[in-house]
Amino acid sequence: MRYLVTSALPYANGGVHIGHLAGVYIPSDIYTRYLRLRGEEVIHVCGSDEHGVPITLKAKKEGVSPQAIVDRYNTIIKDSFEKFGIAFDIYSRTSSATHAQTASDFFRHLYEKGEFVEQVSEQYFDPEASQFLADRYITGDCPKCGAPGAYGDQCEKCGSTLSPLELKNPKSMISGAVPVLKETRHWYLPLDKHEAFLRQWILEEHKEWKPNVYGQCKSWLDGGLMPRAVSRDLDWGIPVPVEGAQGKVLYVWFDAPIGYISATKDLTPEWEKYWKDPSTKMIHFIGKDNIVFHCIVFPAMLRAHGGYNLPENVPANEFLNLEGDKISTSRGWAVWLDEYLVDFPNQQDVLRYALCASAPETKDNDFTWRDFQQRNNSELVAIFGNFVNRALVLTAKYFDNKVPSASVLSRADSDTLAQIGVQRKAVEHNIETYHFREALFEVMNIARLGNKYLTENEPWKTIKTDPERTGVVLNVALQIVASMAIAAEPFLPFTADKILSMIGVKSFAWGDLGRNDLLAPGHPLGQAELLFSKIEDEQIEAQIAKLQAIKAAALEASQPAAQIVAPLAAPQKEIITYDDFAKLDLRVGKVLRCEKVEKSDKLLKFTIDTGLDERTIVSGVAGNFTPEELVGRNVTVLMNLAPRKLRGVESQGMLLFAGDPAGEEFTNLAPDKELKAGTAIS
RNA sequence: GGCGAGGUAGCUCAGCUGGUUAGAGCGCAUGAUUCAUAAUCAUGAGGUCGCCGGAUCAUGCCCGGCUCUCGCUACCA
Numbered sequence A: 001m002r003y004l005v006t007s008a009l010p011y012a013n014g015g016v017h018i019g020h021l022a023g024v025y026i027p028s029d030i031y032t033r034y035l036r037l038r039g040e041e042v043i044h045v046c047g048s049d050e051h052g053v054p055i056t057l058k059a060k061k062e063g064v065s066p067q068a069i070v071d072r073y074n075t076i077i078k079d080s081f082e083k084f085g086i087a088f089d090i091y092s093r094t095s096s097a098t099h100a101q102t103a104s105d106f107f108r109h110l111y112e113k114g115e116f117v118e119q120v121s122e123q124y125f126d127p128e129a130s131q132f133l134a135d136r137y138i139t140g141d142c143p144k145c146g147a148p149g150a151y152g153d154q155c156e157k158c159g160s161t162l163s164p165l166e167l168k169n170p171k172s173m174i175s176g177a178v179p180v181l182k183e184t185r186h187w188y189l190p191l192d193k194h195e196a197f198l199r200q201w202i203l204e205e206h207k208e209w210k211p212n213v214y215g216q217c218k219s220w221l222d223g224g225l226m227p228r229a230v231s232r233d234l235d236w237g238i239p240v241p242v243e244g245a246q247g248k249v250l251y252v253w254f255d256a257p258i259g260y261i262s263a264t265k266d267l268t269p270e271w272e273k274y275w276k277d278p279s280t281k282m283i284h285f286i287g288k289d290n291i292v293f294h295c296i297v298f299p300a301m302l303r304a305h306g307g308y309n310l311p312e313n314v315p316a317n318e319f320l321n322l323e324g325d326k327i328s329t330s331r332g333w334a335v336w337l338d339e340y341l342v343d344f345p346n347q348q349d350v351l352r353y354a355l356c357a358s359a360p361e362t363k364d365n366d367f368t369w370r371d372f373q374q375r376n377n378s379e380l381v382a383i384f385g386n387f388v389n390r391a392l393v394l395t396a397k398y399f400d401n402k403v404p405s406a407s408v409l410s411r412a413d414s415d416t417l418a419q420i421g422v423q424r425k426a427v428e429h430n431i432e433t434y435h436f437r438e439a440l441f442e443v444m445n446i447a448r449l450g451n452k453y454l455t456e457n458e459p460w461k462t463i464k465t466d467p468e469r470t471g472v473v474l475n476v477a478l479q480i481v482a483s484m485a486i487a488a489e490p491f492l493p494f495t496a497d498k499i500l501s502m503i504g505v506k507s508f509a510w511g512d513l514g515r516n517d518l519l520a521p522g523h524p525l526g527q528a529e530l531l532f533s534k535i536e537d538e539q540i541e542a543q544i545a546k547l548q549a550i551k552a553a554a555l556e557a558s559q560p561a562a563q564i565v566a567p568l569a570a571p572q573k574e575i576i577t578y579d580d581f582a583k584l585d586l587r588v589g590k591v592l593r594c595e596k597v598e599k600s601d602k603l604l605k606f607t608i609d610t611g612l613d614e615r616t617i618v619s620g621v622a623g624n625f626t627p628e629e630l631v632g633r634n635v636t637v638l639m640n641l642a643p644r645k646l647r648g649v650e651s652q653g654m655l656l657f658a659g660d661p662a663g664e665e666f667t668n669l670a671p672d673k674e675l676k677a678g679t680a681i682s
Numbered sequence B: 001g002g003c004g005a006g007g008u009a010g011c012u013c014a015g016c017u018g019g020u021u022a023g024a025g026c027g028c029a030u031g032a033u034u035c036a037u038a039a040u041c042a043u044g045a046g047g048u049c050g051c052c053g054g055a056u057c058a059u060g061c062c063c064g065g066c067u068c069u070c071g072c073u074a075c076c077a
Helices: A018-037 A052-064 A068-083 A098-111 A191-204 A210-225 A252-268 A273-274 A288-305 A337-343 A348-357 A370-399 A411-432 A436-459 A459-465 A469-487 A493-502 A537-564 A578-582
Strands: A001-006 A039-048 A091-095 A117-124 A140-141 A168-172 A179-189 A227-229 A229-231 A246-248 A280-287 A318-320 A363-369 A585-595 A604-608 A612-617 A635-636 A644-646 A650-651 A658-659 A666-670
Touching: A001 A018, A018 A039, A018 A280, A018 A318, A018 A337, A018 A348, A018 A411, A018 A436, A018 A635, A039 A252, A039 A493, A039 A585, A052 A140, A052 A318, A068 A091, A068 A337, A091 A098, A091 A227, A091 A252, A091 A493, A098 A246, A098 A288, A117 A227, A117 A493, A168 A246, A168 A370, A179 A191, A179 A229, A179 A288, A191 A210, A191 A227, A191 A288, A210 A288, A252 A273, A280 A288, A337 A537, A348 A370, A348 A436, A348 A493, A363 A370, A363 A578, A370 A436, A370 A459, A370 A469, A370 A493, A411 A436, A411 A469, A436 A459, A459 A469, A469 A493, A604 A635, A612 A650
Parallel strands: A001 A039, A001 A280, A039 A091, A318 A363
Antiparallel strands: A117 A179, A140 A168, A179 A227, A229 A246, A585 A604, A585 A635, A604 A612, A644 A650, A658 A666
């Protein structure tokens, strides 16, 4: 069987932290190491995702080129992975020449096949910098919480998702100018065209996918797929390879997964057999935020292109938290791999172990330093390290550090050895079904078995009465140690290597696991050393203090910002003529009825007596008024605004209010005195 | 708001086509042991299986409602 394993491309605007490792790279690394050890044909590809708006923003902020940013982080990321033994066959990057060509060809192919639809839409444009603005390039006041500095796609203060058009006082982050709406043409991948196929492929043929993955796909498919834009107005990325597309690049989510293909091309000229030969199984390891792209969008792209395999499975993990809070690169709330290695040199496997044992496989999980310490001290040191050490030290002491012979095995001896085979099956089954936490537990059970075996057979006692029996027991114990070296390799590669050198063996294959003749009688052992060492309370307290400092710094930084929130009058808008004003038909109206719009948070549906007619007007003020509050009151109505449907209800005008809907001061704009409906306002 | 996933012992998690006293590891307690990094081995104490209601002879597991966490995704003229 041939396998192509991909790991989510890390975004090159920061380093790698424990969340990345636990969610994606440790599982994928375990999986590939296991397959390699079995002798399967497998490659593991990854690389940096180097396009997209956040990188251009960071570059602008630092006054350097985007390329400089991605060069910096690509180096850091690559280095972290190498040091932690994440054994990619290639770690590439999406700013490479191969990738530019591959992604460009891919787009071109779809374009020529007529797989895209073109559409013109209105987007914010910066008139001073004369360029279109990506959502992230627009900042303004959050329409929900009122905080300044919200981005066009999200407010980091209250966390709500936004669209640039909703921002109050929008400003271009490039020039500071007020953006204007302008038409722009983009290419869309009509996902709806592939919906029937995806339904069948995922919902019928891949019921074995993890519940979170399957559930999310089902949710998307049931909701109906829509065309998705695959281009952007931006100058950092892969140019859209079509005539008349100046200033447009491939959307980063279109370009990134193609990065898996270009990485494979960079690795081997035989890349096509990994992508196109139906006997190859492709597995995407990702985090839960990427599910839709890997299960819906990318497969649709591959299928639209034709000739490519679709993934066999997409084992997405949930998220890892850190000491009770969400990990955040921008807030600095993370444990970075490079920093970890400074504080815990040569202890990569401890972190690999702790993260795998508490991996967020079925739900979000919390990484705590106490848990990390406990995993090390009472599992790695006490169970695993201690067992190996016991077997080796006893052999050195009683048998001159050579493997003693095992002439006659007792029933207990064979049962113990047979049990390793049972553990092996359990490990295999769990790895193959992506249950790495459980698989690791079963590996540890082999060490538990070893400890129990030694305690029950007491070689330190029999040496006085029956040295030959002691030899047999230690022989068996050493076979278990050898098996541990094999079983641990996918999970704890550094430790496995250490054991191999301690028992004087170059390498084993997975198939050797559980054999009772891995170490022949008389085989000389190497120098015994401790596999793991205890982590003291002080070390853990130092790490916790480090995090507390980050939190304190973040809090301080947010204080002055909060003061600037003080209400600033919005700048005056552009001068208009009297004629412009005269176009507005404003009248006094009276609220006859008012109710909440179903399935909506903020919308109220008003029935207004305008003097002319009774009309329905929808307004987003449910957060400010209860429906009853305004009934019978005068309101100011803009009569001649083009009707528009909101949540399925047609609004035939607009009601005027004063204030910031998210703020405390917000009021209905009505005449001083009760007036008849229909009274003109001028 | 809609949708998805999750809410099981102090901690991390199993469990499920509904079927006798709900399991494991760590932690904790007691005992055994001393080869080993005060490690190990045995035994035990810990649970109204998020809350409320329903269907069933029987439910952690099915149905309805609610609630909390995380993710995806909207309306705001």
